[in-house]
Amino acid sequence: MSEIADRLEVAELFARLAWVLDEGTPDDLRQIYTKDVVVRSPRGGEIRGIDDVIAFVRETDDGPTQHVHGDVLISVDGDRADATANQLAFFYRDGEAPHHRTGLRLKYTAVRTPDGWRFQEAKINLAWQQED
Template sequence: MTQRSEHSTVMDRLAIDDLITEYAIAVDDGDWPGYRALFTRDGRADYRSAGGIEGGTKEIAAWLDEMLRHFSIRQHLIVNRRITLARHDGAPGDTATVQADYLNPMRLAGPAAGTPGGPTAPDHTSAGRYRFAARRTPDGWRLTEVVVQEKWRQVGAANV
């Protein structure tokens, strides 16, 4: 691998890592235009293993908007990112996959949630693994697919 190829690989990995971070922030902040902008035009997501739906990003963003309104506090922690860049003739390619674990604590919305002195601890936590697919576009790296594989979920009263 040449020095130029190594530099390109590092830059691609950093850009893809940023893309995954932006994904988590968009979901947690409810930034649905930002969420859709992270995907290619034909991008898809599959949340069925977590009780959700599968579809194109417009449909998914509308579903997420509706479902996540029930949670006043959301925080995606996406860790253990394993980025695999496609290679062509020893040079970095234009596609990549990412496997990453997630922990997602959330607090149900309610009259006392988020108020001073009210409960702030999560009462719904899920965890599992994401599989992301990404493609280099003229606008930078974009997601082509997100698949969630929920491994566990804990639902119950939180400590305040």
Template structure:
């Protein structure tokens, strides 16, 4: 059975993803995603880290900032080097100095794998649960 440290690292992976997205550090996507990442969202499917970086650059909202908050994270180990995870996420979209004009409720599901660089998302899915605002 993986150590408690593994559970903490996987849980932190959700937070690190939120910070990466909020800070718009698209080129650092390899810090949270595996090379062979498969991503699914309402916007389509992404295959591979290169495509993930290109997708993040392409879909960057102009003049809009975000704050991702992941909660209710559950991690289930499927092996010593593999796990699944789910989390709820609230994402606030705003313009600098203004209150949010749009908020989304998401459900995130993932498969994670231990890599030479630590735990990384190998499959990552987002389901939009609700949307409030413009």
């Protein structure tokens, strides 16, 4: 597979992640993360393993959200890739403007698996937040 195709597949993981978080389908995180994923975030601390990540997402459901990723940068080295992105997360009530917003900086490690690229490690850092 070409490096460009690898980079596109890793970049698509960010779009799929936003979709899963916004649609409230945490079981689909199995198609984004490896079984042994490690996620570090200000909200959850360190979470190890896909089952615990899914449980955390279920427990912290804050209602409707919209996640947007930008400034995605990917560096591929064989079967491993480092990826960074900025994430904006908007928390809202149906038909209303967002009541909470966050800006996050993401640093991920992806690996090639038999099922395609998956995130194996995630470091999520809060850049800012705004509450109405």
